[in-house]
Amino acid sequence: MPLSSPVPLPRALAAEGIGTFALVFFGPGAAVVQAQTGALGHLGVALVFGLTVTAVIAALAPISGAHINPAATVALTLAGKFPRSRVLPYVLVQLIGAALAGFVLLALFGMKGNLGVTVPAGTVLQAFVLETVLTFFLLLVALRSGLPWVVGGVVALEAAMGGPITGASMNPARSFGPSLASGIWTAHWLYWAAPLLGAALAAVVNHFLSPGEPVEAQPRRAQEFVLTRESI
Structure with missing residues (x-):
């Protein structure tokens, strides 16, 4: 259901920008450190992504919902849990935070x-298929469980599995920031199209599973939606 008492938009946008900055700084940042030092390994990079998402959700979900992902914002909106009037500001600030990082x-x-x-x-x-499936499962879990460690765990799991093939983005903002800074746009479109398709599928399946009232492991936090909510 829509948020009953949304936080003032400037505060929510600040939280979204900070959260998305953290996701891109620590997530892709871990991949950069791995490339420079070899100290983290692939599983270490995946764990950093998951831990970052967990921390951001725990700290910022009460303020903005901690979407930190345009696909998450779309999924929430389609699920009736987020006001349409805030979609564009959220996506813009997510992209700005990712670009700064x-x-x-x-x-x-x-x-x-x-x-x-x-x-x-x-x-x-x-x-394209892998990113769609990864995003679908990530956002389905996020829609049905607001627990930070659950969503962060799914991010780490999917980053470990899909990272070597696609980077396991699951998040247009996560892909946008490094692409803008590096100037590398190879097949960038799919990192928008596939997560958005996965978001729509997650919203449809979530409604099918619970057409009345969604499952809420933590009712308040589940209403606000917490994400990744990333990769990526």
Whole structure:
């Protein structure tokens, strides 16, 4: 259901910008550190993504819902849990936060690891299908459970599985920030189209599973939606 008493928009936007900045700084940042030092490993990078999402949700969900992902905002809106009037401001501030993080990484590390930009390792079709499925499961879980560790755990799980193939973005903003800072736009469109399709499918399936009242592990937080809510 829609938020009954939304936080004033400037405060909500500030939280979304900070949360999305954190996601891109620490997530792709971990991939950059891995490229420079080899210290984290693939599973370590996936864990950083998951822990970042968990922390952001725990800290910022009461303020903005901690979408930190345009696909999450779309899924919430389609599920009737987020006011349509806030969609565009949320998406814009998510992109700004992601872009700022991308340029901070560029200033710190140069082009090491291509700033964690997401590009398909296989075919575009394979990447599109995988990103759609990953986003679908991530947002279905996020719609049905507001627990930070649950959503963060799914992010880590999917980053571990899909990262080597697509970067496991599941998040247009996560892909946009590093692409803007690096100038690498290879198949960038699919990192918008696939997550948005996955978001729509998640909203439809969530309604089918609970046409009346959604399952709420933590009622208040589930109403506000917490995400990734990322990758990516």
